[in-house]
Amino acid sequence: MKSKKILAAVLTSVFLSTTVLLAGCNAKKTETEKPVADKIDADQTINIVGYDYKSLDPSVCSDAESFTTHSNVYEGLVKEVEKNGVVGIELAGAEKITTNADKTVYTFKLRDTKWSDGKAVTAQDYVFAWTRLADPKTAADYMMFLDEIGVKNAKEFSEGKVGADQLGVKAVDDKTFEVTLKAPTAFFENACAFKALAPGREDLAKAQGDKYGTDFKTMAFNGPFVVADYQKGSKVVYKKNETYWNAKAIKLQTCNAHVIDEPATVVKMFESKELDMAGATGDDLAKLKKKAEAGEFKHITGYDPSVSYLYLNVEKSVLKNTKVRQALSLSVNKQQFLDVVFKRHYPAYGIVPQKMAVGTKDYRKEVAEPLKAVKEDPKKLMEEGLKELGITDPSKVELTILNGKQSSTSKALSEYFQKTFLDTFGIKLNIKYSVDNPTYFTERQKGNFDICSGGWGADYNDANSFFACFTSDSQNNNGKYNSPEYDKWVKDAAKESDSAKRVEMYKKAEEQILVKDAALIPTHYRDINNFRHNYLKGMYLPQFGGYFDLANVYVSGK
Amino acid sequence: MARYILKRVGLMFITLWVIATVTFCLINSVPGDPIGSKAKALSPTAEKAIRKKYKLDQPAYVRYADYMKNLATGDMGESIIFVGKSVNTIIKNEFPVSARIGLQAVIFGLVIGLSLGILAAFKRNTWIDYLVILIAILGVSIPGFVMAILLQYGLGGKLGLPTIGWESKTRFFTAFKYTVLPMLALSFGGIASNARFMKTSVLDVINQDYVMTAKAKGVAKIPLIFSHILRNALLPVITILGPRIAGIITGGIVIEQIFAIPGLGRELVSAIGNRDYTVIMSLTVFFAFLYVVSLLLVDIAYVLVDPRIKLENSKK
Secondary structure, X not given: OOOOHHHHHHHHHHHHOOOOOOOOOOOOXXXXXXXXXXXXXXXXXXXXXXXXXXXXXXXXXXXXXXXXXXXXXOOXXXXXXXXXXXXXXXXXXXXXXXXXXXXXXXXXXXXXXXXXXXXXXXXXXXXXXXXXXXXXXXXXXXXXXXXXXXXXXXXXXXXXXXXXXXXXXXXXXXXEEEEEEOOOOOOHHHHOOOHHHOOOOHHHHHHHHHHOOOOHHHOOOOOOEEEEEEEXXXXXXXXXXXXXXXXXXXXXXXXXXXXXXXXXXXXXXXXOOOOOEEEOOHHHHHXXXXXXXXXXXXXXXXXXXXXXXXXXXXXXHHHHOHHHHHHHHHHOOHHHHHHHHOOOOEEOOOOOXXXXXXXXXXXXXXXXXXXXXXXXXXXXXXXXXXXXXXXXXXXXXXXXXXXXXOOHHHHHHHHHHHHHHHHHHOOEEEEEEEOOHHHHHHHHXXXXXXXXXXEEEOOOOOOHHHHHHHOOOOOOOOOOOOOHHHHHHHHHHHHOOOXXXXXHHHHHHHHHHHHHOOOEEEEEEOEEEEEEEOOEEOOEOOOOOOOOEOOOOEEOOO | OHXXXXXXXXXXXXXXXXHHHHHHHHHXXXXXXXXXXXXXXXXXXXXXXXXXXXXOOOOHHHHHXXXXXXXXXXXXXXXXXXXXOEHHHHHHHHHXXXXXXXXXXXXXXXXXXXXXXXXXXXXXXXXXXXXXXXXXXXXXXXXXXXXXXXXXXXXXXXXXXXXXXXOOOOHHHOOHHHHHHHHHHHXXXXXHHHHHHHHHHHHHHHOOHHHXXXXXXXXXHHHHHHHHHHHHHHHHHHHHHHHHHHHHXXXXXXXXXXXXXXXXXXXXXXXXXXXXXXXXXXXXXXXHHHXXXXXXXXXXXXXXXXXXXXXXXXXX
16 A cells, blocks of 8 residues: 555656666566467577566565566465456465455465475464564565554554564464454455565574575575576576476476666567567657567557556645646646657546456446546636635746656656646746655655656555555655545445445545545556567566566467 | 885775765765665654664764774675675675676777787878777777667677676676677777877887987897887886776776676666665775775886886885
């Protein structure tokens, strides 16, 4: 919820620079394939773009780059899968999940699986990892995650008020892991796919102390792959984990994931088949699209589970006035904005992208994007708003938009709004760029802006991941939005177990923040453009947690 | 000589201390901190815990004192972003890589650059001379990273030369093929300036009286070139060698990025982006250390090579 820090950082840097994500393989859609008919090549080695991980201890990581590695070498209770276009979860480390009547106690019966060093994976491993995550001594970025998904006493434990023994996680026996929640959490099972909830090894962590997670040679893995070699800044080598419980289903033997910073190098290496998969942007994207149309390789597109928007600081200047905010929001023609600035992505009239779940429902299929239906005249709204503030001459109004680093994209974006606001209302918009990302985030967190570009990527498959960002107590609510109605709907919805009722609550919340209060101007949902050579099959690009999942990958006809 | 070296080493530590202090002040005055880049929107509880763990809740002077104390004992601290990684380990793992590519580039740049310079000087105003001048102009005006990308496009993936990469297990002793393109990119500028420098130096010596004397007393052409001209012409080259060695190790920053070489330069760039205080500090001190050591070595080498030069304290 208040999380996915780095990814969110990256998403915001959509505005700043388009390289980080796009250099990689961030497409998140599976292909519809029939693996039965395919011949499996003798050489099952692939080369793709990879990322440095911060640590092999999932408890201390918070970035999609690290989670990419964790997705492939660790297995949690459940894992994310996409079936027939619907993203859901399937059992992984757990064999069976049962709950009590009021859904506050979850019991996970664990599968009989082994670590790569031959030891059995036990319920104690889960207790260790979950406790470690919330332990203030670990000082994890995601320390409060257990609290966010409703685990009993997680907050108290993190704040040092109760001991680890009071935390709502328990090993009933070696193969039974039990979690007690303080109240029902509608998205608890989906959230269990989160990478930092994978099991961990207390014996190794104790023996290695602070060094735990820094050296792949001293780690044990329970996922379909192991880290066989790693050189920071150069490459991560994944090899099939022979002790994995479902090893016979894993066809890929080796994956060399190269850390490459230059988008142009990625494209070049992809074209010469030194890489089997690549993302692209700008001119490269157009070029690769054309070649893909000619059948040279495959082009996969889809929605990224993220939204980009402008924060309006509701405490600053004329933005205190609701009508002024509404007018600004309505003045933006999203399609035109995308045509001018990005030449890609999808226009956003809501804050939840496609394919996000609310329990058993697909939120966006149930609820139309609220801003689409609004047909008011922005000029009239602005006039009224300024009148309420006692301002007659809009040219006296000056606002500032805060950006990340100056780049061609952040410049085009800001100038678009500058021109739009000037042409529509005669309001002057100043543009401010930050020196670099840390500076930008610091300023944004402090609320030192009138308008600020931002974005959010979901941590887990539930619309709550987006809505929870803008409650008054959220650390991510940088525009200082404060609406008791919104807070109530969002908080109630998190506890409600009836999906239909939850959808209704979120619908009201979305309407409140975007239409009635206009605290944000959503601009776009990011798209995904991923290119793969025809022989690369079965690649899955997870929506939540990491950039690629190798479990079903194989090479056929290279 | 011994006293001189001792004095220089003493000065070296003072220089390093000044550099460390200035870097510390600079980093701490830049807005944004490791927490800001590591994780935006942390819950207050988590942020408090993280700040406590890395002592970021302490005032700067306390952290400064701590850091200096550890540095004095050779402990360069631990990364804030790559949890648990000590800077000593980072240097141990990555310096050999930077050193390999740097040294190889320096040697290659010297051999080719000096040869071209000598050739140009002796074949003055012929097409060889003009060609060398052309190379020199290109070398000085095309930045290394442009060269790197051109090489990557032209030769990467061909002739058995990988576009990017490095053998991680062998580090310093990685296969030659991985080093070819980065070496060319890194040494291109060096070749050019070495050639120009050497040419000027040789021309300078050729016109000296003692060369004429040697010629007059009938020294054969080959001994004349090697022991009379080149030996003297090489002297000034030593001056530029020291900074060049240090510079090329650090100058590999961009090249390391482009070729995905797991070296220290790349590490420093990413540390700066992440505000990874300890890593920035320690790597800067380490680079500064390399630099001052290479300057010292050059000065000593100078004395050894040229008997005319006396160090201040050895003349009594």
